[in-house]
Amino acid sequence: MITTITTFALPEALTVEQAKAIFLSTAPHYTAVPGLVRKSYVLSDDGKTAxxxxxWQSRTHAEALYTDAWRARVREKxxxxxHISYFNSPVVVDNATHEIIADE
Known part of the structure; x- marks a missing residue:
């Protein structure tokens, strides 16, 4: 499995409520993305980075999302x-399902 962390410096700080509204508007785009296991939206304490x-199931799946079109949507929104960082995730602890999941 692969974990990616995407970050972007916002031109103006957002409140948690503003960010939540934006995040909810884009969340439906991620419900059927092949290979995506989970996405968590994040906002820094000062509201300047989101x-x-x-x-992901694999790096191939992750890379399939981060296209020029995806980058353009992020820039527009x-x-x-x-900025995208990739990390190997050989073990995941999922307390919601009470599972420890290891890469094959």
Whole structure:
């Protein structure tokens, strides 16, 4: 599995309520993305940085999302260029399902 962390510096700080409204408007786009296990939206305490933490079945799945079109949507929605970091996630503890999941 792969975890990606996307971040972007916002041109103006957002409140949690403003961010929540924006995040809810984009969340439906992620419900059927192939290979995406989970996405968590994030906002820094000062409201100046936003992004997401994604858990993927594979790097190939992750890379399939981060297209030029995706980057353009982020720029349009948030007014900032996204930065993407990739991490191997060989073990995941899922307390919602009470599972420990290991890569094959």
């Amino acid at each position: 992004g997401g933490v994604y858990l 948030y007014g900032a260029e996204p």
